Amino acid sequence: MSGAGSKLLASGLCRAAVALHLTMFSVFAADFTAARQRMVREQLAAPGRDITNRQVLAAMARVPRHEFVPENARDGAYADHPLPIGHGQTISQPYIVAYMTEVLEPRPTDRVLEIGTGSGYQAAVLAALVKEVYSIEIIEPLARRAEADLKRLAYTNVHVRAGDGYKGWPEAAPFDAIIVTCAPEEVPQPLIDQLKEGGRMIIPVGPIYDQNLYLLTKKEGKVLRQAVLAVRFVPMTGGKK
Ligand code: SAH
Numbered sequence: 392m393s394g395a396g397s398k399l400l401a402s403g404l405c406r407a408a409v410a411l412h413l414t415m416f417s418v419f420a421a422d423f424t425a426a427r428q429r430m431v432r433e434q435l436a437a438p439g440r441d442i443t444n445r446q447v448l449a450a451m452a453r454v455p456r457h458e459f460v461p462e463n464a465r466d467g468a469y470a471d472h473p474l475p476i477g478h479g480q481t482i483s484q485p486y487i488v489a490y491m492t493e494v495l496e497p498r499p500t501d502r503v504l505e506i507g508t509g510s511g512y513q514a515a516v517l518a519a520l521v522k523e524v525y526s527i528e529i530i531e532p533l534a535r536r537a538e539a540d541l542k543r544l545a546y547t548n549v550h551v552r553a554g555d556g557y558k559g560w561p562e563a564a565p566f567d568a569i570i571v572t573c574a575p576e577e578v579p580q581p582l583i584d585q586l587k588e589g590g591r592m593i594i595p596v597g598p599i600y601d602q603n604l605y606l607l608t609k610k611e612g613k614v615l616r617q618a619v620l621a622v623r624f625v626p627m628t629g630g631k632k
Contacts, residue, residue, distance in 0.1 A: 423457050426469035430456075434471045435489045442486075444493045450519040451489050456482075458544055459512040459537075478530050480625060482510040483572060487622065489516075491593045494606055494619065495568045497521045502563070504585065506556030506627070507572035511537030514549045517570070524549045525563045527556035529629050555629035559585040566590060574602050575627035583607070583614060595624040 431452045435442040442448060457468035460482060464474050473481040491513075497503065501521040505514055508528035514537070517524045526549060528534035534553035541549045552560065556571070557579045564585035571582070571594035578594055586592055592607040604620040 423455065423465075423468070427452060427456065430469040430471075430485055434486050440486060442489045442493055444496075446497070446520055447489055447493045447516075450492070450516050451485065454512070454515045454519060455544065456485065456512055459510040459515070459540060476510045476533070478533055480509055480530065480533060482512050483624075488513050490620065491570055491572075491604070492516055492520070494593050495570060495591055497568065501567035504560055504563070504566040504569045504582075505572065506559075506569070506582070507625075508534055508537045508551055509572065511541045511546075511549070511551070513570065513572055514551070515541060515544065515546050518546045518549045521568075522548065525552070525560050525566070526550070527552050527554055527560060529553070529555055557581065557627065557629045561585065568592065569594070571595065571627070572624060573627040574599070574622075574624040578605070578607065578616075579627075583609075588612070593619075595622050599623065599626060 431448055434440060435451060436448060457465045460468045460474050461476065467474060471484060471486065473484050476482050497517060497520040499522060502523045503517050503521050505517065505524060505526040508514055508526040514524050514526040528537060528551065531553040534551055538551040541551065559581040565587040566585055567587055567590050569582055569586055569592040574595040574597060578596060582592065586609050588609055590609050593604060594607065595602045595604050597603060602622050602624060603618040604622045606617045606619050608615045
């Protein structure tokens with residue numbers, strides 16, 4: 392074959408390879424979209440699960456959960472369970488993310504604090520529903536990775552900080568809502584202090600095998616506390632001083 396002929400063949404093959412790659416990419420993207428719609432239908436809106444807030448369901452249908460899990464776990468990104476994200480930590484089960492988000496009653500004008508950024512997925516779901524999200528992660532490499540993923544996916548209203556969430560984020564306080572995704576033994580006082588009057592906090596409290604999710608509401612300076620669900624979260628580490 393002449394030099395020109397083999398060049399032509401090579402460029403044709405190259406174009407075919409690019410086209411195949413693009414086709415495969417869109418097939419995968421379509422698979423993830425279908426899996427995400429199924430997750431919303433079967434794990435969140437289904438009887439017995441009963442997530443009803445339409446905005447929350449729409450956010451769960453939109454946020455690409457597979458982008459927040461390790462590459463080798465992507466196939467299971469829309470399954471009904473938590474997944475490891477490295478450093479001994481996990482991304483919560485989709486139902487728990489939707490449940491906690493629904494209980495917070497997010498509004499488009501809200502500024503929300505999250506303790507335990509982890510993968511950044513919960514922060515992304517909130518970012519789709521509220522004005523600003525402030526999220527703190529104590530394991531620095533997780534904080535940096537979540538920050539990079541959120542930036543790559545254009546969630547511009549999430550602010551990530553590496554640090555001890557026990558102390559909250561005083562410079563950005565007070566918050567309309569606070570969500571804690573790691574379990575302390577007691578509700579940290581700084582977080583109560585940083586919640587607005589009328590604000591809501593959802594937080595798992597207790598030792599690893601005996602935790603309850605509590606909804607705290609601040610009304611006329613008093614804190615009302617209601618147990619809403621038995622759960623199992625990773626413990627809150629860091630300073631309790
Ligand atoms: N919301 C996360 C899941 C979080 S797992 C997601 O959507 O993926 C709980 C996270 O809380 C872990 O990453 C853990 O490192 C973090 N964590 C534990 N104690 C903490 C503390 N004192 N301050 C901030 N983050 C903490």
